[in-house]
Structure formats: C-alpha cells, structure tokens
Amino acid sequence: MSTPGSSRQQHLRSLNDGELCALLRGHTSDSDTAVSDVMDEVFARHHSSVLAYARTCCRDLSTAQDLTAEAFARTYRAVAWGAGPEYAWRPYLLTCVRRLAATWAREAARTRLSDDFEEWAAQLADGQDTEDAVFTAEEGSLVLRAYRSLPERWQAVLWHSVVEGEPAAETAARLGISAGGVGSLVARAREGLREAYLRAHLDQSASDECRHYGSQIAARLRRPGTRLTRDLSRHLQGCDDCARAERDLRDVNGRLGVLLLGGILLWNPASFLSALGGNGTHLVAATLNGSQLAGAKAGAVKWAAAAAVVGTAVTAAVLLPADSGSSGPGRVA
Incomplete structure (x- = not known):
C-alpha cells in the first residue's frame, strides 16, 4: 500500500x-x-x-x-x-x-x-x-536573440531534442505532448528560429536593399534547390552582413545543436x-x-x-x- x-x-x-x-x-x-x-x-x-x-x-x-x-x-x-x-x-x-x-x-x-x-x-x-x-x-549573438524570442515550448524542444539529443519519449513527457509530436514540433521550432534570426539580422540593418533581399534569402533556405538569382548573388558579394547572415542561417539548418549550445552557454560548451x-x-x-x-x-x-x-x-x-x-x-x- x-x-x-x-x-x-x-x-x-x-x-x-x-x-x-x-x-x-x-x-x-x-x-x-x-x-x-x-x-x-x-x-x-x-x-x-x-x-x-x-x-x-x-x-x-x-x-x-x-x-x-x-x-x-x-x-x-x-x-x-x-x-x-x-x-x-x-x-x-x-x-x-x-x-x-x-x-x-x-x-x-x-x-x-x-x-x-x-x-x-x-x-x-x-x-x-x-x-x-x-x-x-x-546581446551580440543573433542566434541567442532569435532563440530567446521563440515560444518556450519551442526553446525547450530545441534544447532537449536537438542540443542534447534526448529520446523523443522523454522530451514528450517534459512538454506534455505525444512522442510522435516531438518531430513536428522540432520542425516548426527550427523554421521559427530561422525566421527569427533573419528578422534580427534585418532589424540591425539600416539598408532598404538588405531588407529587400532578405525575403529571397529566406526563400532559398526553405527550398534549397531554388536558383540563386543574379541580383541576389551580386548583393551577397557586396554585402558582408547579408553574406554572413546567409552562412549562419545555413549553419542553423546543418549545425543547429552546436550553434545553440555555444550561443547559450558562451563559456566552454565543449565541456x-x-x-x-x-x-x-x-x-x-x-x-x-x-x-x-x-x-x-x-x-x-x-x-x-x-x-x-x-x-x-x-x-x-x-x-x-x-x-x-x-x-x-x-x-x-
């Protein structure tokens, strides 16, 4: 008993x-x-x-x-x-x-x-x-600023599932959702982070031209096969800030766990x-x-x-x- x-x-x-x-x-x-x-x-x-x-x-x-x-x-x-x-x-x-x-x-x-x-x-x-x-x-980390702007459930699922690689069942229990729902929540959170990062980058830019090409950068990231237009290519060659933002956004796609770990901890993420x-x-x-x-x-x-x-x-x-x-x-x- x-x-x-x-x-x-x-x-x-x-x-x-x-x-x-x-x-x-x-x-x-x-x-x-x-x-x-x-x-x-x-x-x-x-x-x-x-x-x-x-x-x-x-x-x-x-x-x-x-x-x-x-x-x-x-x-x-x-x-x-x-x-x-x-x-x-x-x-x-x-x-x-x-x-x-x-x-x-x-x-x-x-x-x-x-x-x-x-x-x-x-x-x-x-x-x-x-x-x-x-x-x-x-404050200088765009990735961290973008992460903190997300809903907390998105922040949590990115940390536990992507950064720490926790089993889906455990992450689901933390969030009160089904294990099958973790993957779709991660996908929405990833997309939300990319959009938030791009907004943070464009908010820092005073150039109307950068804001104009921001939507094209986002479209290429959503659809990797999208052709790089001549105008966008010229802009990326001449604008260091947008070129760096595009590289970072591609890293968000491929190395999100590493980026978040370093951006949040700052000190000694490898340990x-x-x-x-x-x-x-x-x-x-x-x-x-x-x-x-x-x-x-x-x-x-x-x-x-x-x-x-x-x-x-x-x-x-x-x-x-x-x-x-x-x-x-x-x-x-």
Missing part, C-alpha cells in the same frame, strides 16, 4: 515541466502539493546537467554544488515571482550558472573558480566589468557536451558517484533554504537569465 508521500511523488513525476511551473507559481488548486515537493522534482530532473556545467566553472566539487544550489534557488525565486522558465528550465538554469560564476569573477572570488573560467572571464571583460561583458556577449551520458545523448543520474549523490542531497537542502527568501524583492532580481518573452537579454530592474 502506497503512502500519501509516495503517491504525491508519483503524481509529480507524471507532470510536464510547465505543470510543475504552474504549481510553483500557485496557479493551481492542488493544495496538497507542497512547494518543497515540487522543487525536489525539478531538482531531480535537472540537477545532474547543471552540476556538470558548474564543475567546469569551479575548482572543486563542493564549490560546484554551492553554485548549482544557488542557481536553482534564484531560478525558483524568479518563477515564484512570475518570471523565469516555464518549459525551458535546462537552458535557463545553465545560463544562471554561468552568470553567477561571472559575478563571482567580478567579486574576485578566485579561490572558488577554475583557472580556465577565470582566464575566459578576464579575456571577455578586457578591462570592463565582467558581468557587463557577459551581457554584452549575449558540457563531453559530460553528456555514456550513450552520447543526455545526462543521466546514473553518472553520479556516491559523493556526488550526497552532494546532490545537500544541494537540495541549500536550494530550499535559499528559496525561502523569495519574499525579498531585491534577492529575486539580483541575477536572472532573461525572460523568454522579453525583447532582449537585459537584467531585471
């Missing part, structure tokens, strides 16, 4: 990520579901990936666990305040890790960060404030890929050894303790990845 606690855990495991978000925001009549239980389920789904990325920023496992716990705490505070992720938890949390590490670099917490991250942060800043330099790097599970697709909890599992439990306690300050507006807005619905990756005011 199952206990009320185990039944509640089974119920939470059956929910998709959007439904867990609704529980955390209080948009539900399920008064029997404690916030801590929902947080534990979110933690279980994403902790191994987030810890693996935090390890690349920190000198040791204990510090990485602290960084991971704080990323979860800040993400929970954002969600509780009506911001933060709904479906795209994983890229949001990873972005939060990198931004927190950048804050540590700005505060000269050198005993906590890895030498490689310190060197990357210093090169990126080049005499500027490190945190400001990270935001500037994000994150190398940390993916033994099947080469996604992180699995089985990769955690005994000490990491103990650290995961400790991290969950730290997350719960940090999230208890959700009533403080200042701490809720200190360092949060941009909301998917915003026009750009600015900081919360």
